[in-house]
Amino acid sequence: MDTHTSQCFIHELQQHQNEAEIEKMKKYFKGSDENTKCLGLNMRTVFQLAKQFTDMPLTEVERLLENDYYEVRMGAVSIMDFQAKAKKLPEENRQALYELYIRRHDRINNWDLVDRAAPSVIGTYLLDKPKDKLYELAHSSTVWERRTAMVSTHSFIKAGNTETTFAIAEILIHDPEDFINKAVGSFIREAGKKDGDKLKSFLNKHAHTMPRITLRYAIEKFDKSTRDYYLNRKKS
Numbered sequence: 001m002d003t004h005t006s007q008c009f010i011h012e013l014q015q016h017q018n019e020a021e022i023e024k025m026k027k028y029f030k031g032s033d034e035n036t037k038c039l040g041l042n043m044r045t046v047f048q049l050a051k052q053f054t055d056m057p058l059t060e061v062e063r064l065l066e067n068d069y070y071e072v073r074m075g076a077v078s079i080m081d082f083q084a085k086a087k088k089l090p091e092e093n094r095q096a097l098y099e100l101y102i103r104r105h106d107r108i109n110n111w112d113l114v115d116r117a118a119p120s121v122i123g124t125y126l127l128d129k130p131k132d133k134l135y136e137l138a139h140s141s142t143v144w145e146r147r148t149a150m151v152s153t154h155s156f157i158k159a160g161n162t163e164t165t166f167a168i169a170e171i172l173i174h175d176p177e178d179f180i181n182k183a184v185g186s187f188i189r190e191a192g193k194k195d196g197d198k199l200k201s202f203l204n205k206h207a208h209t210m211p212r213i214t215l216r217y218a219i220e221k222f223d224k225s226t227r228d229y230y231l232n233r234k235k236s
Helices: 006-014 019-029 043-052 058-065 070-084 091-103 111-126 132-138 143-151 154-158 163-172 178-194 196-206 212-218 224-235
Strands: none
Touching: 006 043, 006 058, 006 070, 043 070, 058 070, 058 091, 070 091, 070 111, 091 111, 111 132, 111 143, 111 154, 132 143, 132 163, 143 163, 143 178, 154 163, 154 178, 163 178, 163 196, 178 196, 178 212, 196 212, 212 224
């Protein structure tokens, strides 16, 4: 198998195409690009094939991102994720992945495309760098760029840094989009596993005004009495 070209990757995907699955896939595209098309592939198949194409040049990965089919773009961000997680990845390669993601964010336009690659491609690259780009994305008019800002902080949380997560959450706490509300709740919850006091401090400030779905995600791991305490603050 030629693991270098976008054409070969698409050909491999097409071998697993399943028309019966297409309708099931449409539920994933609420609020995303209406022109999105589906081949009808199981995501496990997409990920397995992407792993076989991990050595694909980024010029070819960009061609995958330009494709109208959802599974092809998922393959692209999966290849980027696998490359970003490679041990001893040269810094120039990591930077090139980061720059491709940012430059072609117009094609990373569904919640799971963001979630697949943002932590490893964006977050890991920015671990030891200024976080200005995330703050810029958090103020974007594009929902997927705002989600990238939040989701990317998962890499920081894993490294023990929760400050950026709460700072981005502060910007997005009253976002009108459900995709952002859920992301904010999820990642401040994860940050809270590292620093429970910071999470409670954040909730003490925002619980009464934040979206209910954000609050529910954020308090999910608390004991019942603590969950009830914050839910009652929301009611008051």
